[in-house]
Amino acid sequence: MSRIREHNRELIIQAASEIFADQGYAATKIIEIANRAGLPKPNVYYYFKSKENLYRSVIESVIDPLLQAAQPFYEDDDPATVLEQYIIAKIKVSQQHPHASKVFASEIMHGAPHLPEDIAEKMMEQTIQSSNKIQSWVDRGLMDRVDPHHLLFTIWAATQTYADFDWQISRVTGKDNLSQQDYDTAAQQLTQLILKGCGVQTSKAAKAG
Known part of the structure; x- marks a missing residue:
């Protein structure tokens, strides 16, 4: 091209x-x-x-990085590393694709009437893989007994807030646009809350113990 x-x-x-x-x-x-x-x-x-094809392209423009964000679940088996990298990547998607993220969120809230079935299947497959990895960590004692689905829901909601609720964030912070430091702080704080709240250990530490 x-x-x-x-x-x-x-x-x-x-x-x-x-x-x-x-x-x-x-x-x-x-x-x-x-x-x-x-x-x-x-x-x-x-x-x-057509407008339908263009809409699909908009959806794909955010779906591709969302799917890519979950790559740590496929590439590493250390829960602390994977969850931190996943959260950072998800925050970055909201930072770099705020409008497309809103389009995607609106599509989901309306029952996904225009979401192509192949995209929905890719997302479901990724969610299943990520949930299975989290469950394996729970089963091996690398984190507390949390529900994998609800853990993912929490991360999705917290990270996508920075795109989907930008008006509210601007209102509260008094900033028209968040700085890179703001996004870094958001990722660090959410990572801290998730890791500590779920009692996450590193797989390396567990093996050493």
């Missing part, structure tokens, strides 16, 4: 993310997205063919 083509696609996806987040799928018009992107309306159809 040429640089110009890729650049235009990114412009359109970013503009679509912002407008879908503000107005929802049904109320959004392609001409509004084209105007926000600074491109002719035919260009949007040239790259995406």
